[in-house]
Amino acid sequence: MTSMIGSLVILVFVLLLIYYYRTTRVTDVERNREITSLSQVKVLVDSAIEEGQRIHISLGYAKLGQNQSAGTLAALDALRAIAKRSCDRGVPPLVTVADPVLVPMVQDIIRESLVRAGYSSAYHSTQVEFIAPNPTQYAIGALQRIDPESIYATVVIGTIDERLLFLVQPGTAPVSSISGSDHPVGMASSYAATSYSLIGEDIFAASAYLHPDRLSLAGLKTQDAVRIGIAFLIVVLAIMNMIGVSIY
Amino acid sequence: MNRIGKLVPILVSLVTAFLVLAGYAVQPLGIEIPFHRTLVQWTMVLSGVALLIGLVNLIQVHFQRIINREREWIYSLVLLATCAIVILTAVLEGKGPQGNWIKWEFNYIIVPLEAAVLSLLIVYLLFSLLRMIRKPQPWHGYVFLATVFIILVATLEVSGPIGAALDTARIWLQGVLAVGAVRGMIMGIALGAAVTGMRAALFRHPGGEDKA
Numbered sequence: 030m031t032s033m034i035g036s037l038v039i040l041v042f043v044l045l046l047i048y049y050y051r052t053t054r055v056t057d058v059e060r061n062r063e064i065t066s067l068s069q070v071k072v073l074v075d076s077a078i079e080e081g082q083r084i085h086i087s088l089g090y091a092k093l094g095q096n097q098s099a100g101t102l103a104a105l106d107a108l109r110a111i112a113k114r115s116c117d118r119g120v121p122p123l124v125t126v127a128d129p130v131l132v133p134m135v136q137d138i139i140r141e142s143l144v145r146a147g148y149s150s151a152y153h154s155t156q157v158e159f160i161a162p163n164p165t166q167y168a169i170g171a172l173q174r175i176d177p178e179s180i181y182a183t184v185v186i187g188t189i190d191e192r193l194l195f196l197v198q199p200g201t202a203p204v205s206s207i208s209g210s211d212h213p214v215g216m217a218s219s220y221a222a223t224s225y226s227l228i229g230e231d232i233f234a235a236s237a238y239l240h241p242d243r244l245s246l247a248g249l250k251t252q253d254a255v256r257i258g259i260a261f262l263i264v265v266l267a268i269m270n271m272i273g274v275s276i277y
Numbered sequence: 278m279n280r281i282g283k284l285v286p287i288l289v290s291l292v293t294a295f296l297v298l299a300g301y302a303v304q305p306l307g308i309e310i311p312f313h314r315t316l317v318q319w320t321m322v323l324s325g326v327a328l329l330i331g332l333v334n335l336i337q338v339h340f341q342r343i344i345n346r347e348r349e350w351i352y353s354l355v356l357l358a359t360c361a362i363v364i365l366t367a368v369l370e371g372k373g374p375q376g377n378w379i380k381w382e383f384n385y386i387i388v389p390l391e392a393a394v395l396s397l398l399i400v401y402l403l404f405s406l407l408r409m410i411r412k413p414q415p416w417h418g419y420v421f422l423a424t425v426f427i428i429l430v431a432t433l434e435v436s437g438p439i440g441a442a443l444d445t446a447r448i449w450l451q452g453v454l455a456v457g458a459v460r461g462m463i464m465g466i467a468l469g470a471a472v473t474g475m476r477a478a479l480f481r482h483p484g485g486e487d488k489a
């Protein structure tokens with residue numbers, strides 16, 4: 030029964046996604062509420078290029094194929110948008126990962142962004158670094174790669190808990206940072222440690238804001254539609270419960 | 278040719294995503310989707326291969342840093358030497374991660390170092406708090422600070438009516454407000470995760486171009 034309900038929910042998601050993909054325009058992004066942290070990512074990337082420095086992007090420590098894959102997929106989407114903006118001016122970002130599966134994927138994203146921008150010679154496979162599969166070792170290893178002489182800012186997007194603090198180094202960091210996590214402890218750490226943080230589902234909206242395309246915007250609209258549906262359902266169930274009607 | 282080269286991986290990922298999704302959906306009904314289990318097993322094998330790719334990347338990155346005499350290149354040298362020692366130990370002992378030497382390296386070097394590093398988190402947390410106190414905050418920043426203050430003071434077990442009031446506030450904050458907020462955030466994250474997963478599986482390569 031549960032799996033059938035699950036399949037039904039997936040079907041609803043897919044149908045909504047197709048519907049919104051067909052009806053959404055790229056200009057619809059202007060109607061979205063402003064997420065200051067995501068606007069700040071664009072500012073950081075542009076400032077880094079002006080300074081002739083690079084952006085360090087951390088994709089968190091979650092691994093593809095596990096429970097928290099979606100956070101990493103959202104981070105990959107955001108990375109694609111940041112890499113495009115950065116590579117358009119021939120300055121690829123430095124990306125650190127904790128999952129070796131991500132190494133060829135991220136290499137592909139950076140290579141493609143550079144080739145499209147006409148800077149194929151600027152690509153090098155070491156622009157992506159596999160640090161360590163262990164969360165603590167990853168955070169410490171990635172921290173070592175933040176060289177203030179060559180790195181302008183750090184952007185952390187993905188699944189990461191309190192170890193995020195190692196990467197953003199509150200109060201002592203030599204570079205600016207923006208962080209977002211889908212982990213509750215990571216969110217609180219990010220809020221306390223950085224001036225610009227992505228809270229809750231913000232990381233899943235990153236690609237739609239940073240490099241809007243129809244599919245990303247359709248994804249946002251699908252989330253909103255389902256959210257309204259769930260909220261309505263919660264209110265209806267609560268009222269039914271109050272008046273003594275139980276469907277359990 | 279280039280078009281076929283792009284189409285093949287898209288088709289492979291689409292079919293795989295569909296088979297795996299359908300496999301999980303019909304499993305409780307006793308229906309077995311062909312290749313479902315095999316595809317899931319292949320994920321494990323591919324993860325193993327990916328670890329080798331990761332190792333090659335690690336060696337490549339640090340070797341380059343040593344050659345170019347980059348800042349703190351000496352750490353890269355230590356890392357590569359350590360990597361070689363651990364691999365050599367495992368090969369010589371012939372028991373993989375279950376070997377005594379490997380266990381010793383893990384228990385007496387890696388674990389204590391990791392624990393020491395993790396203890397630094399409290400310092401970073403303190404810095405975060407000080408940073409928030411020093412800088413002007415939006416209203417929600419002050420709510421955050423007030424909550425931290427109440428929880429911290431309440432855990433000190435202050436006696437008398439003030440202690441009781443603080444304890445009630447702590448229980449209410451943790452049990453009602455925090456739980457409600459976390460549930461709301463988790464619902465948002467779950468929706469985001471579902472849509473992102475579906476987009477990646479059925480409409481787009483992760484981080485790549487649209488299939489639609």
